[in-house]
Amino acid sequence: MASCSNRLLKLVILGDMGVGKTCLMRRLIYDQFDVNSFPTIGVEFLTKEIHPEGAEHETFTLQIWDTAGQEKFHSLRTPFYRGADVCMLTYSIADRNTFYDLQYWLKEFIFHAGVGANFPYIIVGTKLDLADELRDVPANWAEEWCQAKGIKAICLETSSKTRTNVDEAFHAALTIWIQNSAQSPTSNLDFSFRQFELRSEDLVKINRRQELEERQRRNYCCWKM
Amino acid sequence: MAGTEIGLWEYFKRLQEEGEQGARSRHADECRVERIALLDQQQTVPFGDGEEADESDTVQLQVRQSDGEFFEKFGSVMRNRTSLMVSESIDRECASSVAAECSQEAENSEAVEDSEEEHLPEEAEIFSRVLGSNSWTQRTCDLLHFENRVAAAPGSGIDGAAARRSTEPPTARRRRSAVLRQGTINGTFRGIKKEHMHLQTQAYLRNMTVEQLYAEVLYETVHVIGFGAKENQDEILSFLKTAFKFDDEKHDMLLEEARAKEAPDILLNVEVIEAHELHAKDCNGLSDPFCTLYLSNGPTQRYNTSVKTKTLKPTWEEHFSLPVEDPNNDVLVIEVWDFDPAETVREKLGKFSDVKGVKGFKKLFKEVAITASTGKHDNELVGTVEIPLKEVVSGGVKLWRSLTKKGKSKSQGQVHLRLALGALKNVQVATQEHRQLVRVLLKHDLEVTQPLPYKWSGRFLELADSVLNQHRIQTGLDENHVQLARWAEFCAVHIDHALNFQLLGRTLEKLIRPIKDGVLSDEEARVFWEAARKLMPACLTCIRKIRKLMPTDKDTLTQLEALLSILVQLTTLTPPKDFELFPANMFAWLSASNEPHSDIHQSIQDAVRQGAKDWYDHIMEINNDDDKKSDDQDIQLSYYIKILSLLQSDLLKAIEYHDKIYSEVAQFEYTKVIYEVYDERVFGLVEPVVQQTCKNLKPLRFNEDPTQGLYDNDDITMGTSLFELYIALQRFVVMGKGRYLxxxxxxxxxxxxxxKGVAQWLDIALYKALKRIEKAVELGNLQPIDEHVKFSSSAVDTLSIYYQIKVFWKQLNWPDVESSYTFVAKIIDDICRCSEFYAAKMSTRVAGLGETENAFSKKFEVTTEWCTAINNIEYIRQAIHPFVLELGLENILNSMAEFHSESNATQCRKTLQLVIDEAIDTVSNKIIDLIEIMAEKMIPSLHRFLVEAAELLRQNNMSLDRLMDYLQKNFETLHSHLSEENFKRTLAIVWDKLTKQLQELIDSSIEKRRPPSFFANLSDALGIMEGFFKYDETEIASLCENSDLLATTKARLKMHSLDTSELIQQYFLNRYEEQKLLTHTPSQNSEQCCGLLTVKCMFQDQYIKIEILNGRNLRPTDSNGYCDSYVKVHLLPEEKFAGSVTKCKTKVHKKNLFPLYDEIFSMPISEDLQRTENALIHFVVKDYEMLSSNELVGEAFFPFSEVRFDSDLQNVAQFHLPLTRPSSALEGEAFMALEHRQGDKMARDFVKKERTRESH
Known part of the structure; x- marks a missing residue:
């Protein structure tokens, strides 16, 4: 009987077909990797309780909506955008077209989710395991793209196959959300909806966490170099 | 007319001669008439322009005899005889026309002139002989001779023609040119005589006028045939006058003429069909029967049938026409004979072998006897039938008659006959007349009776009926021709005045058989088809315009049925070659595939299709186009919805009324064809609009923060209209799919x-749901709706809102499984959001309730509203799962398994289950949140009560009672309203909060240096509350996450409630615990361990004996690396043993880290004291210092509980006790508590002492 506060965080994963959205999610939750997985039909949903680093007693329930990348599902996935707290945009580092398509995904998301400029994103390059032979998207592109687009995002590259950076990606989602909501608690309407009583101690916690995140972010910068 | 009669007699005589034995009487009908389809004739008169073409114009036929046999030709001329009995002036024109044509023929066919020339005089002679009495014919003959003469003179043809032209009357010239234009004569046929014959008929037919017809009818009326028809002659005459619209003068004149003419010849038409059960006349038990017919007035005029050999059941089927002079009294006699050929006696005897039975012998011998005696043979009479002509009614009869023989009572067999009275007349002419007559009378009839369209059912006025009947009799028309005439005329009239289709159907039915059997001639068939062609537009128009033309009453349906059956019957017939049943100029709408425009089935389909198209256009037309062009898309959409519903109602009508008829009569799927048309049209009309509208949809904006209002979306209506359109289309499609899978x-x-719209609809649904939930919470009074339930109206409202979403989903009935699955996931997610929203609304709703404030404090009490709010959310939470199941998940997942694979379905099932679980979980969390808020509100009161209770407990029990009262009261409220689960949750949460609160209270109380009694009171209160927070004998504390916290709290309370000495003892006990840890994990070199002390202890009687053996590896305390150690022994707790025990101390062992003490101490201790709980032996090893105070080396503890009773120390085991110094125990609760007791000297001193010890 959970009596400690358990917050929900809705995360939407978007990206081209075959980028590996579902694999990423399954790796996180089941720690499985299936080379021959089927294309997602419509939408998939999983939840995962995660704790912010350095604040293990805090629990966040990450509701992950994994959307189908296939074009035929276009109209089916858009309803799920609304109410999202974090958006994870994915591309394959071995296929630059998927990277170029990010802008369409971003556009689609912004249109259907109706979110503002301060919305937090995670940009995930998948299939890092292919980096040596097949890298098609230079590592710095994502960062540059985010700057060009003027969106708040954490960028990282992952491999579901080798489990590189998978947990980190989702933690980054939490991180950037916390960071974002602390900075502008009213910018995201949904935030106040979920936290219908934002207590002062929460703010303290958030601030504390913010420091942690700063530290964490430096970590990200390290491997990104 | 006498000449005519003679001719006739001669004719029949010749027939008689020709036939010899069993001669066949050639009925005039046997002469075959063959149609020649000429190129020009294919150009039929256009129908559609409303003007009815004259029948005679459309029948452009050329008649010729099929073979050149003289008698045949002659017969044909005979038949034409009556046709020539017309008024003179016309006759002349006709004749000249015929002559002109003949001459034309002569001109055109010079090559064959010679042979034709030979025949010409003969032909003319026949004419003159047969028709001699007729002056008209005479002239014709003259003309013929003249023309032939002209033609016969080689080289003078052109001159002759020119000369003739100048003498011709203008009308004749016109007619001739008409003939020429039609190309009637083109030299294909050789026999000019044949040409003459049919040309005559044709000329007549072409030129027949109403006047002629009228004269003919008058004639018939005057010379009526049949019985009982004469009485109303005057009536009929005046009726005719009205019907034909002739004035008196003309009428009288024509009537005079008619009266002046002789009565027509009457013929008795007899068909000898068959006979059976004939009496056997031959010795072989059979007969060779034939019939002889004659009238009693003229027994010499005998007609014989053929002989059917060796049968008693002959079939003849032969026709005879017997001229009748006195129909009133004459009697038809039919004799059946057994034919006996001439044989000699020898021949007869030769038949001996054929004889059958005794009777056969008798017969044979009788025959032999007769032959032998008379020398001749004779036919033997089988039997006779006599039929008075009176019995032959005007319509004709078909009957079986028994043969009788004089002197024999027994029946000699039966013969089957068909009898009819009639007059001789050319069939073509008669048919033509009959048709004209039918038309005149029908038109008159319609004028008189004024029937509604589609009502006239074939019943003529009585007088008209008798006129028609008379005409039929007098002209000798058979049933087929009559029906054909009726068919042709009805069809023609139908164009102007719609007749009952059933009538047409009946008429057609009677013609089907004859046409199939080929009884009708080709030209008659053509007439038939021409009429059918006229009927076609009417039929197809009815089909096309059924929506406009006829109301959907029963009569209409009957008409439709009749109409269809006409069409279907027509399909069973094959129209003549190159006959275009559906001329393209009439039926522009027939599909191109329907070539060559004669497939009736295809035409029906085309008509239905066209009708649907027309109706669609009509609908589009009558509906305001403004709507369609409206800028407001909403109005636009409702326009399409309207169109769809109109189409649908048309389809429903078709299904209800017409489908059955079409399928039964024509095996035709009516609605399906219409549906196909509409389907295509709707696709073209609606699809682009929907696509466009969907494209223009903007996502809704939400503001789900319950503290603020929802964002106002005003463009919901468009999505709503779009949904209506969807539903309309769905109904439309289901109609098609359901019926034609x-x-x-x-x-x-x-x-x-x-x-794209669905996403919008889901958003709209969510938005509306949120709106309504907001409203429901606002309006709800948080009172249970009745005594049986514990939730309030807003929960019920919210649930009903969910069910509206379900209804929406069901209505949507989305066919595609993948999307269905996704949408359902979305709906569940939305429901989750709604529930969350509701929970949030609920908690804001109750936020301020139950609080009272006075000058001193804030109070909070749990109210029923709080409980109801919690129950409401719980109610919603519980509703989620059943609700979701009702969305039809199973079906979706099953189809998913079919559509994709089982594993996909499993994946989807997992996802959905997760979504559902998550939704329920989320709402559960909301409940917990709310309970926490509530508990939080209770805490200040609880805190206050706790403090009061702790401070005043000893003096006044009331304070604790007040605490308990408060809890009791609130929990009673909660218990009576909340569900068991939520009550437990509440208990747990309150307990959790309470323990946390207690923790804080203890902390602050320690800060405030509350006396031990305060903590003791708190501890008591906690104990009491722990007993109170029980549910089903389960301690709530065990349900709490922080059960450890409770234990430490309890420990702390206990500690703080102790006396100082007790605390000190507790401290030492802690030290002992530490020592034990070292004992179990001996680590000699560890920092904590200051060496080992070996001791032996035992109780003996009232004493305790302690032997201190040695020390090992003592901690060096001196600068020289050694220590000068000694051991001091105390018994703890000190105050207990203070009186009885002296302090024991060993000698000092200098500079030795492994000293051997070997000293035994004995102290008197009563048995009671020996059992003291938690008593310890305290060994203190010190370093002796000369100048300063002694330094602590280490301490060891040995509990009384380990000390054995024995008599000799030798038997007691040694204990190696690790030596420790105060360290971690100083952090312990007991020492901390001592430190806090600054006001207590004992505590202060002890703490100081221990601190000093530590620092060393």
Whole structure:
């Protein structure tokens, strides 16, 4: 009987077909990797309780909506955008077209989710395991793209196959959300909806966490170099 | 007319001669008439322009005899005789026309002139002989001779023609040119005589006028045939006058003429069909029967049938026409004979072997005897039938008659006959007349009776009926011709005045058989088809315009049925070659595939299709186009919805009324064809609009923060109209799919147009749901709706809102499984959001309730509203799962398994289950949140009560009672209203909060240096509350997460409630615990361990004996690396043993880290004291210092509980006790508590002492 506060965080994963959205999610939750997985039909949903680093007693329930990348599902996935707290945009580092398509995904998301400029994103390059032979998207592109687009995002590259950076990606989602909501608690309407009583101690916690995140972010910068 | 009669007699005589034995009487009908289809004739008169073409113009036929046999030709001329009995002036024109044509023929066919020339005089002679008495014919003959003469003079043809032209009357010239234009004569046929014959008929037919017809009818009326028809002659005459619209003068004149003419010849038409059960006349038991017919007035005029050999059941089927002079009294006699050929006696005897039975012998011998005696043979009479002509009614009869023989009572067999009275007349002419007559009378009839369209059912006025009947009799028309005439005329009239289709159907039915049997001649068949062609537009127009033309009453349906059956019957017949039943200029709308425009089935389909198209256009037309062009898309959409519903109602009507008829009569899927048309049209009309509208949809904006209002979306209506359109289309499509499963209609994938819309609808549904929930919470009074339930109206409202979403989903009935699955996931997610929203609304709703404030404090009490709010959310939470199941998840997942694979379905099932679980979980969390808020509100009161209780408990028990009262009261409220689960939750949460609160209270109380009694009171209160927070004998504390916290709290309370000495003892006990840890994990070199002390202890009687053996590896305390150690022994707790025990101390062992003490101490201790709980032996090893105070080396503890009773120390085991110094125990609760007791000297001193010890 959970009596400690358990917050929900809705995360939407978007990206081209075959980028590996579902694999990423399954790796996180089941720690499985299936080379021959089927294309997602419509939408998939999983939840995962995660704790912010350095604040293990805090629990966040990450509701992950994994959307189908296939074009035929276009109209089916858009309803799920609304109410999202974090958006994870994915591309394959071995296929630059998927990277170029990010802008369409971003556009689609912004249109259907109706979110503002301060919305937090995670940009995930998948299939890092292919980096040596097949890298098609230079590592710095994502960062540059985010700057060009003027969106708040954490960028990282992952491999579901080798489990590189998978947990980190989702933690980054939490991180950037916390960071974002602390900075502008009213910018995201949904935030106040979920936290219908934002207590002062929460703010303290958030601030504390913010420091942690700063530290964490430096970590990200390290491997990104 | 006498000449005519003679001719006739001669004719029949010749027939008689020709036939010899069993001669066949050639009926005039046997002369075959063959149609020649001429190129020009294919150009039929256009129908559609409303003007009815004259029948005679459309019948452009050329008649010729099929073979050149003289008698045949002659017969044909005979038949034409009556046709020539017309008024003179016309006759002349006619004749000249005929002559002109003949001459034309002569001119055109010079090559064959010679042979024809030979025949010409003969032909003329026949004419003159047969028709001699007729002056008209005479002239014709003259003309013929003249023309032939002209033609016979070689080289003078042109001059002759020119000369003739100048003498011709203008009318004749006109007619001739008409003939020429039609190319009637083109030299294909050789026999000019044949040409003459049919040309005559044709000329007459072409030129027949109403006047002629009228004269003819008058004639017939005057010379009526049949019985009982004469009485109303005057009536009929005046009726005719009205019907034909002739004035008196003309009428009288024509009537005079008619009266002046002789009565027509009457013929008795007899068909000898068959006979059976004939009496055997031959010795072989059979007969060779033939019939002889004659009238009693003229027994010499005998007609014989052929002989059917060796049968008693002959079939003849032979026709005879017997001229009748006195129909009133004459009697028809039919004799059946057994034919006996001439044989000699020898021949007869030769038949001996054929003889059968005794009777046969008798017969044979009788025959032999007769032959032998008379020397001749004779036919033997089988039997006779006599039929008075009176019995022959005007319509004709068909009957079986028994043969009788004089002197024999026994029946000699039966003979089957058909009898009819009639007059001789050319069939073509008669048919033509009959048709004209039918038309005149029908038109008159319609004028008189004024029937509604589609009502006239074939019943003529009585007088008209008798006129028609008379005409039929007098002209000798058979049934087929009569029906053909009726068919042709009805069809023609139908164009102007719609007749009952059933009538037409009946008429057609009677013609089907004859046509199939080939009884009708080709030209008659052509007439038939011409009429059918006239009927076609009416039929097809009815089909096309059934929506406009006829109301959907029963009569209409009957008409429709009749109409269809006409069409179907026509399909069983084959129209003549090159006959275009559906001329393209009339039926522009027939499909191109329907070539060569004669497929009736295809035409029906085309008509139905066209009708649907027309109706669609009509609907589009009558509906205001402004709507369609309106800028407001909403209005636009409702326009399409309207169109769809109109189409649908048309389809429903078709299903209800017409489908059955079409399928039964024509095996035709009426509605399906209409549906196909509409399907295509709707696709073209609606699809682009929907796509466009969907494209223009903007996502809704939400503001789900319950503290603020929802964002106002005003463009919901468009999505709503779009949904209505969807539903309308769905109904439309279901109609098609439901009925015609395998058809792939254009609209059947209609839902794909809307895919983008669905997301919008889901948003709208969510938005509306949120709106309504907001309203429901606002309006709800948080009172249970009745005594049986514990939730309030807003929960019920919210649930009903969910069910509206379900209804929406069911209505949507989304066909595509993948999207269905996704949408359902979305709906569940939305429901989750709604529930969350509701919970949030609920908690804001109750936020301020139950609080009272006075000057001193804030109070909070749990109210029923709080409980109801919690129950409401719980109610919603519990509703989620059943609700979700009702969305039809199973079906979706099953189809998913079919559509994709089992593993996909499993994956989807997992996802959905997760979504559902998550939704329920989320709402559960909301409940917990609310309970926490409530508990939080209770805490200040609890805190206050706790403090009061702790401070005043000893003096006044009331304070604790007040605490308990408060809890009791609130929990009673909660218990009576909340569900068990939520009550437990509440208990747990309150307990959790309470323990946390207690923790804080203890902390602050320690800060405030509350006396031990305060903590003791708190501890008591906690104990009491722990007993109170029980549910089903389970301690709530065990349900709490922080059960450890409770234990430490309890420990702390206990500690703080102790006396100082007790605390000190507790401290030492802690030290002992530490020592034990070292004992169990001996680590000699550890920092904590200051060496080992070996001791032996035992109780003996009232004493305790302690032997201190040695020390090992003592901690060096001196600068020289050694220590000068000694051991001091105390018994703890000190105050207990203070009186009885002296302090024991060993000698000092200098500079030795492994000293051997070997000293035994004995102290008197009563048995009671020996059992003291938690008593310890305290060994203190110190370093002796000369100048300063002694330094602590280490301490060891040995509990009384370990000390054995024995008599000799030798038997007691040694204990190696690790030596420790105060360290971690100083952090312990007991020492901390001592430190806090600054006001207590004992505590202060002890703490100081221990601190000093530590620092060393």
């Amino acid at each position: 395998n058809e792939d209609y254009k609209c059947s994938k209609f839902h794909t147009w809307f895919v």
